[in-house]
Amino acid sequence: EIRAGKLVQMHGKLGNVEAARAVYDGVVDPDVILGNIMITAYAQNGCLVEAAELYHRMMAKDVVSGTALLAGYAQAGDIEQAKLVFDSLPQRNVVTWNIATVAYARNGYLDEATASFDRMPCRTMVSWNAMLHAFSEAQKLGDAKSVFDLMPERCQVSWSTMIEAYAREGHLVEAREAFARMPEFDIVASTAMLDGLGQNGCLAEAKAMFDQMEDRDIVPWNNLLAALAANGEIEDTRKLFEKVPCRNVVTCTAMCQALGESGRLEEAKQVFDGMMDRNILSMNAMLSGYAQNGEAEQAVKMFAQLRGRN
């Protein structure tokens, strides 16, 4: 039964709801946890009707069942339904409250998010981090700082969120200071710092930060690439692009965009054609490349393709 759970979960994560359901249906007497995994699989893929139906049909439910359903509506941005579900739940725990708080914040209801946070019976580190991030996103630096200072304890997520909040408002002094005060190294915090430096024109410092990083994943590469491109250093951008160990859509889209903006349409096209998986954003980059270089016809074609995807 544990293996069935893993399977259902895996199919759900890959977006294959039918396969998940098939495995679930093959289990004779599914227990609560398996049912919860199935609800999650539905919820994460936007199958909210099915998720709700399963929830209501399940004989044995626990607090996770309802919370998983709530998470589905929250993720879909359906605040109304999410609120209805939240109010109807027989039990709520701190995760339930966290999801409600984040759901409000993500959909622009910052006051409701704050109210939810304030009304929570108890808070975990996740609750505090979520609130911190909510203020950061809403560009309420002062509130973010208050949350950060009031938190009973801070983890790496807290620090990187705070650094990002500073950097996004251009408060590099504070960002650097927070970064220096962090107890241990963290890849995400370093990357946030690097990006902040790059976005605010401190190219040399961003480079230095990049060189200092020991375990870089793709994101710092992409950030440095963006910083170079924003500085108009198209040659260096191109050189760096060649060196990126395993490029992803973001890398290629940024490169394509930069090449288009600098009038190198042929190269932009090459990068675009070499991309493994294109999405709306990469197509949009190519489209604006055509548009900016007077290729109206190609631009229109790309636009048609882009619409075909929706």
Added chain:
RNA sequence: AGCUGCGUACAGGCACA
């Protein structure tokens, strides 16, 4: 009772903005 663990739900960095 206490401690420890678990197959399930929640928070941080990149391209368009």
